[in-house]
Amino acid sequence: MATVVREEGSFRDPDSRVFHGDDGVYRVLSARGLADYRALAATPLLAAAVRSGRLVETELLDDEAAPRPAETELPHAPAGVLRHARIPFVSYPYEWSWSMLRDAALLQLELLADALDHGLTLKDATPYNVQWRGAQPQFVDLGSFEPLREGEPWVAYRQFCTLFLNPLLLQALTGVPFQPWLRGSLEGIAPAELAGLLRRRDRLRRGVLTHVVLHARMERRHAGRSREVRRELRSAGFGTELIRANVAGLRKLLRRLDWRPPETVWTAYERDKSYSDADEARKDAFVRAAVAQAPQPLRRVWDLGANTGRYARIAAEHADCVLAIDSDQAAVELLYRELREERSARIVPLVVDLAAPSPALGWRGRERMPLERRGQPSLTLALAVVHHLSIAANVPLREVVEWFASLGGSLVVEFPHRDDPMVRTLLAGKRDGLHADYERDAFERLLAEAFEVERRETLASGTRTLYLAHPREGATIDLRGRRTA
Amino acid sequence: MLSLPAYLDAGTGSMLLQVLAGGLAAAAVAGRLFWNRILTLLRIRKPQEEPAAPDAPASGGPGSPRDAA
Numbered sequence: 390m391a392t393v394v395r396e397e398g399s400f401r402d403p404d405s406r407v408f409h410g411d412d413g414v415y416r417v418l419s420a421r422g423l424a425d426y427r428a429l430a431a432t433p434l435l436a437a438a439v440r441s442g443r444l445v446e447t448e449l450l451d452d453e454a455a456p457r458p459a460e461t462e463l464p465h466a467p468a469g470v471l472r473h474a475r476i477p478f479v480s481y482p483y484e485w486s487w488s489m490l491r492d493a494a495l496l497q498l499e500l501l502a503d504a505l506d507h508g509l510t511l512k513d514a515t516p517y518n519v520q521w522r523g524a525q526p527q528f529v530d531l532g533s534f535e536p537l538r539e540g541e542p543w544v545a546y547r548q549f550c551t552l553f554l555n556p557l558l559l560q561a562l563t564g565v566p567f568q569p570w571l572r573g574s575l576e577g578i579a580p581a582e583l584a585g586l587l588r589r590r591d592r593l594r595r596g597v598l599t600h601v602v603l604h605a606r607m608e609r610r611h612a613g614r615s616r617e618v619r620r621e622l623r624s625a626g627f628g629t630e631l632i633r634a635n636v637a638g639l640r641k642l643l644r645r646l647d648w649r650p651p652e653t654v655w656t657a658y659e660r661d662k663s664y665s666d667a668d669e670a671r672k673d674a675f676v677r678a679a680v681a682q683a684p685q686p687l688r689r690v691w692d693l694g695a696n697t698g699r700y701a702r703i704a705a706e707h708a709d710c711v712l713a714i715d716s717d718q719a720a721v722e723l724l725y726r727e728l729r730e731e732r733s734a735r736i737v738p739l740v741v742d743l744a745a746p747s748p749a750l751g752w753r754g755r756e757r758m759p760l761e762r763r764g765q766p767s768l769t770l771a772l773a774v775v776h777h778l779s780i781a782a783n784v785p786l787r788e789v790v791e792w793f794a795s796l797g798g799s800l801v802v803e804f805p806h807r808d809d810p811m812v813r814t815l816l817a818g819k820r821d822g823l824h825a826d827y828e829r830d831a832f833e834r835l836l837a838e839a840f841e842v843e844r845r846e847t848l849a850s851g852t853r854t855l856y857l858a859h860p861r862e863g864a865t866i867d868l869r870g871r872r873t874a
Numbered sequence: 875m876l877s878l879p880a881y882l883d884a885g886t887g888s889m890l891l892q893v894l895a896g897g898l899a900a901a902a903v904a905g906r907l908f909w910n911r912i913l914t915l916l917r918i919r920k921p922q923e924e925p926a927a928p929d930a931p932a933s934g935g936p937g938s939p940r941d942a943a
Contacts, residue, residue: 402881513882547888599895607894608887615886622889625906634899635892 397755405532414473419465425535432507446474477710482516483572486722493519494553510537514549524728540623551577580605596642650719667849691766694774705735716742744782780815794839809852
């Protein structure tokens with residue numbers, strides 16, 4: 390019997406609780422939750438969606454094989470336990486680019502449309518139920534499926550709007566990125582909030598008028614009459630056909646909706662992708678050797694400042710899961726489009742500001758985990774990153790190195806010297822003497838405190854040095870980045 | 875007594891909006907919804923500035939057997 394740890398973000402649905410075990414993720418169901426699962430398993434939908442990768446692989450465990458969490462951990466008597474295949478790295482919608490959120494939304498709607506065809510529905514509609522295997526979205530919350538009750542409206546419609554549709558519309562119509570808003574508000578963007586931001590001509594657009602503007606007005610006018618309206622709708626003959634029509638309409642709306650990164654981002658991206666000189670070739674070779682020589686299997690690689698994904702792709706030659714992390718959501722969008730085209734199963738592109746990585750959020754700060762708590766890297770790539778953190782974001786060099794060390798794995802890091810053209814540009818905006826600690830010798834001393842440096846190579850240009858380093862035994866670093874021993 | 879099975883609150887405005895957004899499939903439902911409201915209003919008090927119902931037939935007003943569910 391496996392020992393399991395409760396997933397602290399799983400508490401809203403009383404019929405299903407998630408636990409983590411060594412060999413997978415467990416979902417403990419109430420009697421009602423189990424009946425819902427059996428209803429799903431009785432349709433061809435479950436097997437077909439698992440086969441196509443749209444639903445996470447799942448099995449219902451025998452009683453002997455099922456873990457038994459303490460009663461205090463459950464709001465219900467356990468009636469059955471599902472085991473799900475593990476997702477290599479759990480990410481959140483505020484770390485996704487625009488097209489990632491849209492593809493997740495389309496997956497949600499596609500599964501709902503299929504469910505309706507089989508007399509089922511999805512009780513919620515949140516992007517937190519979608520995770521990524523490379524550039525492919527997968528729906529992970531099997532507890533969402535339940536039998537459809539004739540005459541009930543689509544209960545999760547509002548949630549679909551606040552967490553999927555409105556963030557996508559916000560960015561597509563106003564150009565304002567949705568990630569900071571979703572990070573600030575876990576419930577998403579309310580119809581009235583978005584309606585207040587739109588220009589007149591956008592308010593009249595098809596889809597926007599109904600789902601945002603009229604939706605906001607309806608909410609204002611009909612607050613607090615829930616039960617009465619439910620009864621009215623039922624007696625007026627509200628049926629599955631209507632939900633189906635709404636879902637079809639939303640799918641069409643989303644498929645037509647587009648957001649394109651600004652031209653300058655496209656141009657810079659294409660330039661970086663095709664850029665090649667002696668330094669780049671050496672960097673490629675250095676990373677390739679580091680990845681190939683790392684203890685195999687290389688479970689997880691973080692590529693910090695991934696940009697066009699050049700090194701993430703090299704890492705993916707040997708690693709099962711590579712996070713291509715960049716703070717520029719527009720660059721991540723372009724990378725995602727390419728990876729989707731390539732059907733990448735290993736590289737997950739994510740939008741994260743390295744100077745302020747995703748924090749603990751939600752109820753008691755336990756619902757959404759900080760980036761570092763969701764699976765640390767066995768290897769971190771930090772190429773063309775240190776000068777941005779240290780100079781542009783004013784993070785002391787010591788802190789930068791300590792953060793790398795706190796991640797726990799080996800490190801490939803590039804240090805651009807003080808006379809590197811890019812460093813000069815960054816320093817030019819700062820007053821003299823502000824970054825006196827930004828020196829190669831100082832960096833190497835700091836690096837040696839926490840790491841054993843295995844290899845060092847200064848590139849042909851003479852202004853950048855690469856290091857391959859492994860965590861030093863005994864120098865344990867806690868998650869705040871302070872050395873404790 | 876209606877059962878409220880979901881753990882989410884569907885939101886009153888959001889439920890009504892689904893009738894507006896449902897296109898053709900929703901026309902008959904919308905018609906009946908407003909027609910039912912008018913009948914209710916007529917019985918209780920004078921008609922108010924509720925929009926006139928389109929040419930929809932009345933069926934299954936409040937008090938139909940489903941309400942007992």
